[in-house]
Amino acid sequence: MAQNRTSSVAVPANFDRTRVVAARNPMAPPLVPRIVIEALPALLMKIKTGRYDEFGQPQSAEKQVANALQNMSVMYKTVGKAHYLPQPDFEDPAFHVAYVYQYLTKHCHLIYQMLWMLLPFGIATQWLERGVNVCSIGGGPGTDVIGVLVYLRSLRSYLDKPASERVIGYVLDKFADAWTGTWQDIRASNSVLRESQIYCRYISCDLLDDLPTAAMEEEIREADLVTMVKAFSAFIAFMRDGRDIRQCAVSKLLMQLKRGAVVLFIDNMDELYLKRRAAPSWRLRKSQNETFLQDIVQPAGLISLGEWHGSTNTWVMKDSHLQLKRYIQERFHLDWSTGLRKCAVSVFLLYKP
Numbered sequence: 001m002a003q004n005r006t007s008s009v010a011v012p013a014n015f016d017r018t019r020v021v022a023a024r025n026p027m028a029p030p031l032v033p034r035i036v037i038e039a040l041p042a043l044l045m046k047i048k049t050g051r052y053d054e055f056g057q058p059q060s061a062e063k064q065v066a067n068a069l070q071n072m073s074v075m076y077k078t079v080g081k082a083h084y085l086p087q088p089d090f091e092d093p094a095f096h097v098a099y100v101y102q103y104l105t106k107h108c109h110l111i112y113q114m115l116w117m118l119l120p121f122g123i124a125t126q127w128l129e130r131g132v133n134v135c136s137i138g139g140g141p142g143t144d145v146i147g148v149l150v151y152l153r154s155l156r157s158y159l160d161k162p163a164s165e166r167v168i169g170y171v172l173d174k175f176a177d178a179w180t181g182t183w184q185d186i187r188a189s190n191s192v193l194r195e196s197q198i199y200c201r202y203i204s205c206d207l208l209d210d211l212p213t214a215a216m217e218e219e220i221r222e223a224d225l226v227t228m229v230k231a232f233s234a235f236i237a238f239m240r241d242g243r244d245i246r247q248c249a250v251s252k253l254l255m256q257l258k259r260g261a262v263v264l265f266i267d268n269m270d271e272l273y274l275k276r277r278a279a280p281s282w283r284l285r286k287s288q289n290e291t292f293l294q295d296i297v298q299p300a301g302l303i304s305l306g307e308w309h310g311s312t313n314t315w316v317m318k319d320s321h322l323q324l325k326r327y328i329q330e331r332f333h334l335d336w337s338t339g340l341r342k343c344a345v346s347v348f349l350l351y352k353p
């Protein structure tokens with residue numbers, strides 16, 4: 001458990017330049033696409049065959065993955081209309097293959113970039129020295145936890161320190177049981193993950209419920225870092241009519257953070273928030289960022305360490321790109337672009353004083 005004392009490592013003279021280069025570099029660390037490439041065969045084996053479509057035709061594993069990719073692509077592009085669309089079914093192994101293929105590289109890279117860009121050096125080196133407890137809210141297959149490990153490995157290599165990173169993840173998610181198996185396959189398939197001190201435990205919860213459970217409260221109070229990566233948009237779209245997020249478990253959880261804890265929020269870029277910030281206007285409704293800041297961050301007593309809004313790019317090395325593309329073409333007979341290469345995000349890094 002990280003203690004609240006300052007790090008013994010002095011800030012290197014070229015840290016700010018390194019920070020900018022790492023945060024702006026569109027090339028994802030090669031470990032991340034490798035994790036995806038190595039996990040896909042194991043995840044694919046879990047897909048149940050012998051299913052039939054609505055016309056009574058048998059559905060191959062390939063067809064199921066193609067449908068899952070299509071569903072998520074439509075769903076995540078139109079989250080505002082979430083109530084009217086069929087939801088990604090994360091109990092279904094075809095969705096695990098599709099999610100890992102389509103989003104894991106991009107989201108891990110986003111976490112890596114934003115920690116390099118916004119996290120103060122003193123906090124980063126404390127995590128490196130003592131390990132970090134991550135509570136990942138809506139953390140899917142463990143993406144956020146892998147993103148933190150990749151960031152710490154890169155910081156450690158920059159500081160030329162011996163391997164010591166330790167990332168203990170607690171993932172609070174509605175589909176905890178289903179994602180647990182996916183995480184086990186991802187970790188078992190990659191030698192770096194297997195040999196790293198990276199662990200994930202899943203706690204099943206609906207973050208829109210009225211009350212957090214005791215297990216959720218216990219983990220959030222231990223957390224050095226809470227991540228909410230592309231999760232807020234995924235669950236607030238389903239708030240029941242007239243429901244106030246302040247009455248939901250997610251808000252009550254963030255009030256319980258210990259002093260010194262950090263929150264990393266990354267979600268789709270909120271144009272309305274940026275427009276109103278530039279020219280305050282009469283408000284008809286709160287935008288996504290305003291809801292997060294006014295109804296969750298303020299009551300939790302968090303202060304800002306930084307924010308960033310803009311477009312991000314993720315590329316992978318040529319050989320990984322070709323491997324992924326070949327895999328999806330040969331295995332699934334799909335001409336599907338590898339992952340979300342571009343995406344515009346709003347990012348907040350917050351701190352509990």
Ligand SMILES: C[S@@+](CC[C@H](N)C(=O)[O-])C[C@H]1O[C@@H](n2cnc3c(N)ncnc32)[C@H](O)[C@@H]1O
Nearest residue numbers: 107138139140143173174206207229230234235
């Ligand atoms: C777009 S995924 C993001 C996952 C991960 N943070 C990442 O960046 O890859 C949204 C996640 O929120 C979870 N989720 C959706 N609705 C939820 C709810 N009401 N309560 C808890 N988790 C939820 C899903 O299971 C999924 O893991």
